[in-house]
Amino acid sequence: MNNMLTTEIFWLVATVLMTALFWVPYILNRFAENGVFAAIWDPQGVTQAKAAWADRMMRAHKNAIENLMIFAPLVIVVQQFNLATDATAIAAMVYFYARLVHFAVFTLAIPVLRVVSFLVGFGAQMVLVAALL
Numbered sequence: 001m002n003n004m005l006t007t008e009i010f011w012l013v014a015t016v017l018m019t020a021l022f023w024v025p026y027i028l029n030r031f032a033e034n035g036v037f038a039a040i041w042d043p044q045g046v047t048q049a050k051a052a053w054a055d056r057m058m059r060a061h062k063n064a065i066e067n068l069m070i071f072a073p074l075v076i077v078v079q080q081f082n083l084a085t086d087a088t089a090i091a092a093m094v095y096f097y098a099r100l101v102h103f104a105v106f107t108l109a110i111p112v113l114r115v116v117s118f119l120v121g122f123g124a125q126m127v128l129v130a131a132l133l
Helices: 007-021 023-034 036-040 052-080 086-107 111-132
Strands: none
Touching (some): 007 023, 007 052, 007 086, 023 036, 023 052, 052 111, 086 111
């Protein structure tokens, strides 16, 4: 059994880790805005950020999670059926960077780059779909 990660799986793990950490800055902002106790004592989970960037970051994180639910199964199925190619490896890497850029430009409210980075990530997903079909 080969225990080496494929390029696609490496970028999937990197994307999962990145997505898993996206919450940290906006939660730290909540701590700063509301105090730690008030920020964690929110039984309904409805506190709103006062800083617009933190609200946008939270929405970018949600979008990253939604898209990870498309990307991850595609990578896993490519891996499972040994359909990895140079194109799928590049697509997985491009997806990671597209999502990182999307998160940053969404947070910074840069409209055109937000859409472009989203579409680049979508295109990377479609490369994986094409490899499967």
